[in-house]
Amino acid sequence: MTKQVSISTKFDVFENLNVLPNDVQELMQKAIETRNNAYAPYSRFHVGAAILLDNNQIVLGSNQENAAYPSGLCAERVAIFQAGALYPNAKIVKMAITAASSIHTTTSPIPPCGACRQSMAEYEFKQEAEIEIYFMGETGEVYKSDSVSNLLPLSFDKKFL
Template sequence: MQEKIEMKVSLMVYPSQDWSEEDRKLVEMAKEIMFKAHAPYSDFLVGASLLLENGEKLMANNQENVSFPVGVCAERAVLSYAMANYPKSRPVKIVISAKKRFGERFATVTPCGLCRQTINEYEIKFQAPIQVMMLAPDGNLLVAEGIEQLLPFRFNDLNS
């Protein structure tokens, strides 16, 4: 007999008036670093800021390469830096902002599949969800309370 497996996923919408001071700082960091992205081929700028459990706030941006597959997303760049330099400090939340270089508005961007799986890796390592916050064109934050909300059937365990 066939069985259906369903998972419910959801994002919360946080208007700017509901942001904490910490969230405001992380959004500003993501926007600031976004404008320094190396994106000469797509002109699509992405910035990411990351809060670690130890209070450190880090940021990175996308880095394109003429050989497209070897570029690095902002999310993976900031997580890689964090884990290389603060390997024992759990990532608590990541904020993502994006826009076309000459565009007027921000773009709604969720992490790509590689970035989602990378976030999942650190949720596994630290046994805790990482809040994923994405800046929307209307100025709100779209918030996932863990990568399961963006990657419900993720690749989790090689031993199961």
């Protein structure tokens, strides 16, 4: 006999950037600004990430591509690894992510890829505290996840090793 497991996730949806809480608007604005620093000559898909730490530092990241595609790195991992390198004892409170294409306007919230979700989950496990994630396209709605585990249910962590 088989049994079924149901997994659900929940997101808060904000109509646009202007209705976010002020601190999140500011964080998302930094993500938008750093999105302009993306090096994306191949995909022409520019991503910016801004992380707020519990010491009030903000760490930024933008995607960095490479002609040898696997050698590039997504904005989320650039920011999260930078935060870990510069402030190893600080906890990540929230992260804002935005993506824009040079080819067309992105109007839907664009979530982190699987590799970024796994990397983000590692930091959430490490700090034993949830990380709020806000993500959007170039314009339009902004999604909020209360935690990385909400973005990546059934995540892989050290308990399996």
